[in-house]
Amino acid sequence: MENKDKKDETIYYDIVKFFSSMKCGIILLILFAIVSSLGSFVPQEKPFQVYEERYSDVVANIILTVGLDNVFEAWWFIVLVATLCANIFFCSLNRLPKLYKMAFKPNKTITKENIKKFKYSLIKDLNDDTTKTINQVKSYFEKQRYRTEVIKSEDDKKVILAEKGRLGYFGSFLTHLSFVIIIFGFAFGNIAGFEDFITGKPGDKVYIEKAGFSIKVDDFQVDFRDDYSVDQYYSNLTVKAGGEEQKSDEIYVNNPLRFDGVNLYQSSYGWETEFTIENQETDFIDTVYLREQGVFEHPYENLVVFLQSFYPDYAKTLAGPRNRSPEPNNPRFVWTLYENQQPVDTFLTSPGETVEFDNFKLGFTDYDRFTGLRVVHDPGIPIFFFGSALMLVGLGLSFYLYPRRVWAYIEPKDSRTKVIVGGKSLKDETVIKNEFNNLVNKLDEAGDKNDS
Helix, strand or coil: CHHHHHHHHHHHHHHHHHHCCHHHHHHHHHHHHHHHHHHHHCCCCCCHHHHHHHCCHHHHHHHHHHCHHHHHHCHHHHHHHHHHHHHHHHHHHHHHHHHHHHHHCCCCCCCHHHHHCCCEEEEEEECCCHHHHHHHHHHHHHHCCCEEEEEECCCCCEEEEEEECHHHHHHHHHHHHHHHHHHHHHHHHHHHCEEEEEEECCCCEEEECCCCEEEEEEEEEEEECCCCCEEEEEEEEEEEECCEEEEEEEEECCECEEECCEEEEEEEEEEEEEEEEEECCCCEEEEEEEECCCEEECCCCCEEEEEEEEECEEEEECCEEEECCCCCCECEEEEEEEECCEEEEEEEECCCCEEEECCEEEEEEEEEEEEEEEEEECCCHHHHHHHHHHHHHHHHHHHHCCCEEEEEEEEEECCEEEEEEEEEECCCHHHHHHHHHHHHHHHHHHHHHHHC
C-alpha cells in the first residue's frame, strides 16, 4: 500500500513537472498557433450552408461539431489558453528562486585564473600600493554607477566586486507574468462584466437591468459638416438610481459617461417615427413607434405596417428618392400596408397625412432623432492595464537594463600592485566592452602618472 502511494505521488509529480516545463510550453504554443490559424482560414460564425458549399457536407459537419465555426469562443480553445497561461505562470515561478539568487545572492568568490578566462579581461601593473589601487578602481566603477564591494578571494587576496543592472534579471519574468495577468483580466471582464445597447430619444427613460439604474435622455443633437457628414453627436444624460438623480453629463464619441463602474458610450443615432391606427367605428387609436425597417403587427386585425424608409429632407430624382440634407426640412415616410400577409399598397406620406383602409385611418404623425448608447461594465480593465504596465516594465528591464558583474583581483607585488580585471554581461556585451576600454584608459593614465 505504501509503495502504491509513493508510485501515485511520483506519477503526480511527473505530470505537474511536465505541465510546468518549457517543453510543454513549446507544445502548447505550437497548438495555439495551429488553432489560431484555423480560426483565421475557416470562416467564423457562418451557417451550415456556407461551409457545405465551400468544403463538403462531411467537413461542414465536422466544423460545426468540433466548434471550428467559432474557434475563439470554443470551450477547448479556452481550456488551451488557460493551460498555456498556467504553464507560463508556473515556468516563471520555477525560475524565480534562481533569478533571485543570481541577482541578490550570487557566488562572489572567484580565483584570478577564472577572471582571466572572461572574454573581457585585462592585467595591469601599477606603482601604487594596494589601498590606493583599490580606491582608484572602486572610484571608477562607482562613477559608472556600479555597486562595489571589497571581498576576499579563495587565496585570501582582496577582490573588488562591481555589479550593475541586477533588476534586469527579472525582465523576462515580469513580461511573462504580465501576459498571464492580461489574459486573466480579459477573461475576468468577460465573466463578471456585461455589454448592452440601448436607445432613446429626448424625454425617454431607459432602465438598464444589469447595471441597476436608469438613464434619462435629456437632449440629443447632431452636428454636421458642410458636406452633411457627421461631425459629432451629443447626448445629455441623467443617471437615476434609488429614486434620485445621481449624475448628469453630456457625452459624445470617445467621451463616455461613467457611473458606478459602468461606461455609457455614444455609439450611433437614427430616426424614430410615431404611427397611429384609428378605428373609425370605435374611435380607438393605437400609437406605436417605428424605426426604419420596423414592423408593426396589429394584435386584433390581420394588418401589418412595414416602414421601409424615412426621408427627413425628401427629394424626388430620376434615380429615385433621396435626401437633400439630414435636417428635417421636408420629411416623408415610405411604408407598406399588408393584410392577411398580402401587400395592400405602398405609400409615400408626410407627417399628419393619413390613409383610409376599411374602417381604419392610418398615418405617421411625428418623428424625432434617437441616440444609440453602448453600455459597458468591464471590471477586468484595471487588471488589464496593470498587466500592460507590468509588461512595459518587464520589456524595459529586458531591453535597457543589462546585468553586469566585474571582478578586480588586487595582488600586491613587491612595491607595486598587480590588477587583474574581468567581467561579463548577461546580454549586450558592447556595453561592458566600452566600460572595459574606459577602465583600461584610466589605469593607463594612472600608470603614466606614477611612472613620471
